[in-house]
Amino acid sequence: MVFIILGINLPTIYRLGINLNMSLLRIAVISLVLYLALVAVRFGWFYTSYAREGRRERVRKSLLAGLNGIHGTVTLMMALSIPQTLPGLSMQLRSALVLITTLVILLSMLLPIIFTSRLVGEAVTPDPGRDDAEIWNQLVDRALRELQKQQLPAEFFNFIYPLVVTQRPMAKLKQRELMRLFHQTQDIERQATGRLITEQQVTPAVVAQHAAAIDREVLNQQLTPWTTLLYWSKVLKHQPATKADVQSDHDRMHQRQRIEAASYTAIMNFLKRQDRDFQSVEANTLARIYSSRHDETLDTGTINQERFYMLQLFAAEIEQVHHLYWQHEITLAKSRQFIYDLSLQQTTFIGHHF
Incomplete structure (x- = not known):
């Protein structure tokens, strides 16, 4: 710039x-x-x-x-x-x-x-032999501690923590475990939206459309031949809400906000109970997907606050890499690699959320 x-x-x-x-x-x-x-x-x-x-x-x-x-x-x-x-x-x-x-x-x-x-x-920094996974875990653990110290409102914490945790090198995503958790979160959302439909606060068409966004993202996480067929069938079946279902985009957004207000907190609390140590790739992947959808229904002021806190954490992680280098815990080459990776993640975040 x-x-x-x-x-x-x-x-x-x-x-x-x-x-x-x-x-x-x-x-x-x-x-x-x-x-x-x-x-x-x-x-x-x-x-x-x-x-x-x-x-x-x-x-x-x-x-x-x-x-x-x-x-x-x-x-x-x-x-x-x-x-x-x-x-x-x-x-x-x-x-x-x-x-x-x-x-x-x-x-x-x-x-x-x-x-x-x-x-x-002039300086020769010895290579301490630390692997990348150990360093990433250290960065993520420190970022999570800082995040918890700030005592942010739940809506901000729920948006930020999955983005931080998924920086951690994790084991291969288990499709069966992911789908098990997904079906349980679906049940939570169905109970909430069922009450809203009964009270005529939302229409079934908007509920189906809102849920389809999560369905497609979950199936897209690790495509097997079977999930690929399911994914594309949902894409082809996807129908935007008609004028009979929703009078305007403004009304549609209000309905989506009601759905999120009724289900989002319960879903995120459920996922956090499944992974109290922030280690589960499946629970955190789902949390990131649900928080991204929730982000679409927020006002601009709230979204900007989320972005501000996330960019602060990126800056703190880069500063921590500097500290590790000065303490001779990593080499100059490795510090450059981590700063590049963090900068790339920050650029991707900005491109996706701004």
Whole structure:
């Protein structure tokens, strides 16, 4: 993102500096001094944090942390947000501030490229021999502990925990166990929707359509020849609700919300009772499917809160990988692999839920 913003604004900022007869050499010197000051502050902070390390290793780690500080998108957006017609602020001063910010960002991108490899190359991190499954389990267990400490409302917790747990490398999904749990959750939903139909709060057509979304996802988890036939038969039989059943999309959404209000919490509580240690691939797969369907019926504010908490957990997991590397529990190559995998999961989450 910062590269795009810089690419769009840099030519305009440079031309503005030339037109206003600003001293580019002075601005470059100020930018370099500010960047070195930022590096020095970060160096001092981390130097005090590594008090138990040897002097040479302490300096090396602090230099790495200082040079690789992120000064990017937020910094530039704050500078660009300064109004152009603010009373008491000249156009030249605003342009100078934006140009200084831009140069500081460029320095924070270019200088680490030159020096980081040399600093990292001095250290040989032993491979502790930990396998990926052990590390993933450690990351997931820590994320779950953090999630439980936050004491989130049930609707947020029920959405987030299946996404976290399914990061864990699990055994092969057992189709029979999955279908057993699925049939039990179906019974819970049928009891809830039966009462709603009796009270004429929902129509049978909308109930069938709402349930079909879960049917297709469950059958799609591990396709065998038999489940493949069932899956495609349900896809071909799928019929959208007619105007006679639902007067409008607004009415249809209200009916779906009533179904979720009557059944979702009971289903998620049942699945959590089947897997109190968050280890069952079948229970957590079902929980993820039901929570994704439930997400479709929520208002935008609630959905944004769910996304916020999930992205916070992704950030915490990446920070934990950094910590494992600094503690010599994993190699640099393995830390890069895990950060790449987590970034890919985060990108997939954003693409699916935004």
